[in-house]
Amino acid sequence: MSEKQHLYLVDGSAYIFRAYHRLPPLTNPQGTPVGAVYGYTTMLWKLAEDLHKADGPTHLAVILDKAGTSFRNDLYDQYKANRPPPPEDLVPQFPLIRDATRAFSLACIEEDALEADDLIASYARAATLRGWDVTIVSSDKDLMQLVGKCATGGGCIDMLDTMKNQRIDIPEVVEKFGVPPEKVGDVLALMGDSVDNVPGIRGIGPKTATKLIQEYGDLESALAAAPAMKASKLRESLIEQAEMARLSRVLVQLKEDCPLPIPIEDFALGQIPRDPLAAFLEEHGFTSLLRRLDDGKGSPGPKTQLNPAKPENMAAPAAPAGNRQSLPSWPAVDLGAYACIQSMGELQQWIARAFEARVVAIDTETSALDAMRASLVGVSLALGPNDACYIPLGHGGADMFAERPVQIDRAEALAALKPLLESDAVLKVGQNIKYDINILARHGVHVAPIDDTMVMSFCLDAGRSETGLAGHGMDELAERHLLHTTMKFKDLCGNGKKAISFAEVPLADATRYAAEDADVTWRLHRLFQPRLVDEAGMRIYQKVDRPLVRVVAMMERNGIKVDRERLSGLSTEFAAQIARLESVIFEKCGQSFTIGSPKQLGEILFDKLGYKGGKKGKTGQYSTDQSVLEGLAGQGAEVATLVLEWRQLSKLKSTYTDALQAAINPETGRVHTSYSLVGAQTGRLSSNEPNLQNIPIRTEIGRQIRDAFVAEPGNVLLAADYSQIELRLAAHMADVPALKEAFAAGEDIHARTAMEMFGTVDRDTRGRAKTINFAILYGISRWGLGGRLGVSADEAQAMIDRYFERFPGIQRYIHETLESVRECGYSQTLFGRKTWFPRIGSKNQAERQGSERAAINAPIQGTSADIIKRAMARMMPALAEAGLPRVKMLLQVHDELVFELPEGDVEKARPVIERVMATAAEPAVKLSVPLGVEIGTGLSWGAAH
DNA sequence: GAGGTCACG
DNA sequence: GACGTACGTGACCTCT
Numbered sequence: 001m002s003e004k005q006h007l008y009l010v011d012g013s014a015y016i017f018r019a020y021h022r023l024p025p026l027t028n029p030q031g032t033p034v035g036a037v038y039g040y041t042t043m044l045w046k047l048a049e050d051l052h053k054a055d056g057p058t059h060l061a062v063i064l065d066k067a068g069t070s071f072r073n074d075l076y077d078q079y080k081a082n083r084p085p086p087p088e089d090l091v092p093q094f095p096l097i098r099d100a101t102r103a104f105s106l107a108c109i110e111e112d113a114l115e116a117d118d119l120i121a122s123y124a125r126a127a128t129l130r131g132w133d134v135t136i137v138s139s140d141k142d143l144m145q146l147v148g149k150c151a152t153g154g155g156c157i158d159m160l161d162t163m164k165n166q167r168i169d170i171p172e173v174v175e176k177f178g179v180p181p182e183k184v185g186d187v188l189a190l191m192g193d194s195v196d197n198v199p200g201i202r203g204i205g206p207k208t209a210t211k212l213i214q215e216y217g218d219l220e221s222a223l224a225a226a227p228a229m230k231a232s233k234l235r236e237s238l239i240e241q242a243e244m245a246r247l248s249r250v251l252v253q254l255k256e257d258c259p260l261p262i263p264i265e266d267f268a269l270g271q272i273p274r275d276p277l278a279a280f281l282e283e284h285g286f287t288s289l290l291r292r293l294d295d296g297k298g299s300p301g302p303k304t305q306l307n308p309a310k311p312e313n314m315a316a317p318a319a320p321a322g323n324r325q326s327l328p329s330w331p332a333v334d335l336g337a338y339a340c341i342q343s344m345g346e347l348q349q350w351i352a353r354a355f356e357a358r359v360v361a362i363d364t365e366t367s368a369l370d371a372m373r374a375s376l377v378g379v380s381l382a383l384g385p386n387d388a389c390y391i392p393l394g395h396g397g398a399d400m401f402a403e404r405p406v407q408i409d410r411a412e413a414l415a416a417l418k419p420l421l422e423s424d425a426v427l428k429v430g431q432n433i434k435y436d437i438n439i440l441a442r443h444g445v446h447v448a449p450i451d452d453t454m455v456m457s458f459c460l461d462a463g464r465s466e467t468g469l470a471g472h473g474m475d476e477l478a479e480r481h482l483l484h485t486t487m488k489f490k491d492l493c494g495n496g497k498k499a500i501s502f503a504e505v506p507l508a509d510a511t512r513y514a515a516e517d518a519d520v521t522w523r524l525h526r527l528f529q530p531r532l533v534d535e536a537g538m539r540i541y542q543k544v545d546r547p548l549v550r551v552v553a554m555m556e557r558n559g560i561k562v563d564r565e566r567l568s569g570l571s572t573e574f575a576a577q578i579a580r581l582e583s584v585i586f587e588k589c590g591q592s593f594t595i596g597s598p599k600q601l602g603e604i605l606f607d608k609l610g611y612k613g614g615k616k617g618k619t620g621q622y623s624t625d626q627s628v629l630e631g632l633a634g635q636g637a638e639v640a641t642l643v644l645e646w647r648q649l650s651k652l653k654s655t656y657t658d659a660l661q662a663a664i665n666p667e668t669g670r671v672h673t674s675y676s677l678v679g680a681q682t683g684r685l686s687s688n689e690p691n692l693q694n695i696p697i698r699t700e701i702g703r704q705i706r707d708a709f710v711a712e713p714g715n716v717l718l719a720a721d722y723s724q725i726e727l728r729l730a731a732h733m734a735d736v737p738a739l740k741e742a743f744a745a746g747e748d749i750h751a752r753t754a755m756e757m758f759g760t761v762d763r764d765t766r767g768r769a770k771t772i773n774f775a776i777l778y779g780i781s782r783w784g785l786g787g788r789l790g791v792s793a794d795e796a797q798a799m800i801d802r803y804f805e806r807f808p809g810i811q812r813y814i815h816e817t818l819e820s821v822r823e824c825g826y827s828q829t830l831f832g833r834k835t836w837f838p839r840i841g842s843k844n845q846a847e848r849q850g851s852e853r854a855a856i857n858a859p860i861q862g863t864s865a866d867i868i869k870r871a872m873a874r875m876m877p878a879l880a881e882a883g884l885p886r887v888k889m890l891l892q893v894h895d896e897l898v899f900e901l902p903e904g905d906v907e908k909a910r911p912v913i914e915r916v917m918a919t920a921a922e923p924a925v926k927l928s929v930p931l932g933v934e935i936g937t938g939l940s941w942g943a944a945h
Numbered sequence: 946g947a948g949g950t951c952a953c954g
Numbered sequence: 955g956a957c958g959t960a961c962g963t964g965a966c967c968t969c970t
Binding site: 596597598599619621623624625626647648651652655656684691693694695696697698702726861864893894895896 | 947948949950951952953954
Binding site for chain 3: 208232234594596597650655676693774784850
């Protein structure tokens with residue numbers, strides 16, 4: 001029985017646009033830009049390799065858009081009229097896409113007057129009718145209409161996004177559009193498409209379009225229902241623009257009956273003939289692919305290789321040429337090439353070669369994620385592409401009776417590695433090397449000097465990833481920059497309860513995984529180094545973030561002492577109060593329920609007890625947050641007050657008094673947080689497991705928790721805060737004379753603002769002024785400010801106008817910042833840190849305005865982060881120089897540093913800390929406002945404020 | 946895993 | 955007359 005036929009249809013035109021934006025600008029030996037072509041070539045390669053694999057192609061064709069007009073232009077002359085011309089260094093790559101396709105001896109289809117989407121739809125239909133399966137290689141949303149279509153012949157259609165390595169089937173479409181594929185056309189018709197200039201209905205975006213189709217079933221029903229809707233702008237638009245929507249429906253409809261220029265049988269995929277492909281690869285300098293071609297595609301799978309790769313296998317990456325980065329002539333990652341080091345002799349050879357290479361990528365494997373508890377299981381090193389090894393040191397240790405694999409003695413190996421890892425002459429590169437620094441420091445090895453690819457990526461690309469957060473993890477970096485899919489930790493060690501420790505992983509697998517990490521890190525480092533120079537990320541990386549890695553690592557190891565008895569006393573106290581509140585709440589509500597469930601609480605308050613003010617959000621659930629409950633309490637609902645108290649105590653107990661006890665490290669007796677150096681897009685640190693940057697302080701009851709953070713006997717805690725640093729920076733950056741004067745004179749800034757705004761200072765006006773000052777920092781809107789101040793939007797607007805008038809400079813700063821972000825795509829701090837805002841030009845109003853507010857705030861918040869980071873990097877040397885080696889820096893909370901020091905050192909340390917913090921901007925930046933620092937000391941953190 | 950809520954700067 | 959309404963985080967809880 002012959003296997004099922006599976007046709008892959010590659011949406012070539014769409015692919016190269018995406019590849020162009022995601023890949024570095026490479027050029028071939030002739031100087032022609034080929035970044036997108038390279039991406040396209042590797043994609044075809046990967047697809048061709050999957051021939052006859054499960055779900056792989058048996059037939060394959062590439063479909064391209066041909067320049068020109070299509071039948072859609074006859075329907076709507078504005079169709080695609082808005083489309084901006086392609087970037088100039090993409091233009092010469094279009095013909096090369098055809099060359100690449102021919103080089104693979106693959107069919108390449110393009111037809112006048114037909115768009116690629118229609119050809120794809122028609123081929124897909126023809127193939128499914130014949131019982132073939134079809135995979136459309138694209139992530140185009142229009143094509144998602146086809147997903148899941150199955151013909152009577154038995155063939156089905158899905159999609160493959162090769163960049164995300166993701167199959168798109170019906171569930172993925174439903175996830176994206178909220179409706180099944182057959183309704184996607186209706187959603188698209190309503191929302192329109194600014195790129196293709198499909199008009200849609202103005203004011204309707206993806207959210208509203210989805211909602212309408214979910215509710216009414218299809219476009220016509222939604223349009224028909226419009227007159228019965230309650231009066232709204234939406235209703236007007238639906239009625240007025242109904243014809244535009246109908247036209248859009250036709251424009252987005254795919255044509256499935258185009259004549260097929262080549263019959264599908266001709267797309268059969270076989271072994272790719274070598275010659276045309278080799279010539280093409282050579283011409284464009286794709287030497288790593290050329291090598292793979294000549295290696296007979298290099299059979300994957302384990303190859304036990306115990307000797308290090310020979311030096312001649314180490315391809316040196318090409319030096320950067322001008323502003324463009326040449327294509328690295330690296331071989332593809334080969335998991336079989338890595339060595340497993342099981343004898344001291346081999347280890348010594350690697351160490352000697354590392355000294356020669358002067359750059360070594362390292363990675364440690366451990367038994368757990370917490371660097372202060374995990375034990376060392378192995379170390380991997382990389383000296384070049386595929387030139388990497390793994391040194392197992394703690395495998396099979398848990399079970400005394402199991403056979404322990406052959407390994408070098410851990411102490412002996414570390415003693416041999418120590419001179420290398422501590423040598424000034426050898427750069428150690430890691431991905432999040434702070435972790436490895438801490439693991440090795442616990443074994444007496446102090447790794448230096450270092451580079452960190454994660455931090456480098458952050459300095460280059462903060463905010464740039466489409467997905468928003470994160471974006472600097474190794475798996476993601478390997479996909480994005482190396483087009484390589486890494487082995488996944490959970491594939492080795494499993495998930496959840498069934499997870500095993502890395503120490504239990506067989507050596508062959510452990511070697512592939514661990515050495516791959518070091519190999520990938522080495523390659524990323526080579527890519528990022530020239531980019532940091534070209535893209536001006538070097539300054540912030542070298543001066544701020546890189547020195548900070550080791551400082552933050554030290555702070556994490558220091559930890560802070562917490563008084564367990566005190567926390568447990570609070571837990572008991574809170575538990576009793578929670579229980580008491582619970583019974584009163586149940587009594588008042590006439591039933592018991594889960595108070596912690598907003599859903600149940602909302603239904604009881606608004607449906608059962610009938611309180612007013614229930615507003616349902618988009619999920620159809622009542623909101624019961626603090627402001628809502630406070631509103632109810634104002635109406636005399638005692639139960640709301642009780643729930644607020646209950647919430648506060650539950651929060652404090654579960655998040656702090658219980659959790660912090662559990663976080664005490666049994667070995668050190670202290671709590672060690674972990675700081676993320678890439679956690680916040682603005683350049684701030686973030687703290688996790690546990691988060692020590694959100695310990696309560698604003699309420700009296702919460703403040704007790706701060707008192708549980710204590711100094712060791714004979715020591716005190718010292719807390720040093722920057723006072724109003726963000727407002728000071730705003731005054732400097734926006735050049736606001738009145739604010740600068742006030743800061744120079746040491747005035748109460750909110751009081752000064754109140755005087756300027758309202759002509760009088762009292763508790764009320766000062767409070768309002770404070771709110772307005774923050775609103776400015778966060779990017780203002782009259783609705784937001786009005787809501788906060790409890791005034792109308794018009795009144796809020798009047799205040800904003802007055803603020804701009806009294807503090808000239810602010811408005812100009814906002815305007816100039818936004819202009820610059822729109823033009824460059826990123827904002828910058830005074831020290832040159834970039835934050836990218838890819839959604840600043842979004843068509844979606846809410847999304848765009850959100851980006852605008854973030855972009856106004858980022859330079860201010862980011863500059864503040866730069867300043868305290870500079871202070872941190874200088875602090876320990878300054879203290880040492882002042883003869884204060886026993887002062888420990890423990891915590892950073894954005895504008896505050898916490899130290900622990902012998903009581904007798906306080907008077908000497910105070911001015912040193914004050915000076916380092918107050919002068920941290922210098923000499924790089926000369927601020928026109930002083931930086932105020934407030935210092936307090938005490939036996940606990942609470943007392944130090 | 947998402948959504949709601951709330952702790953911090 | 956309405957979209958969602960302040961910037962940046964992380965943790966815990968409930969519910970699907």
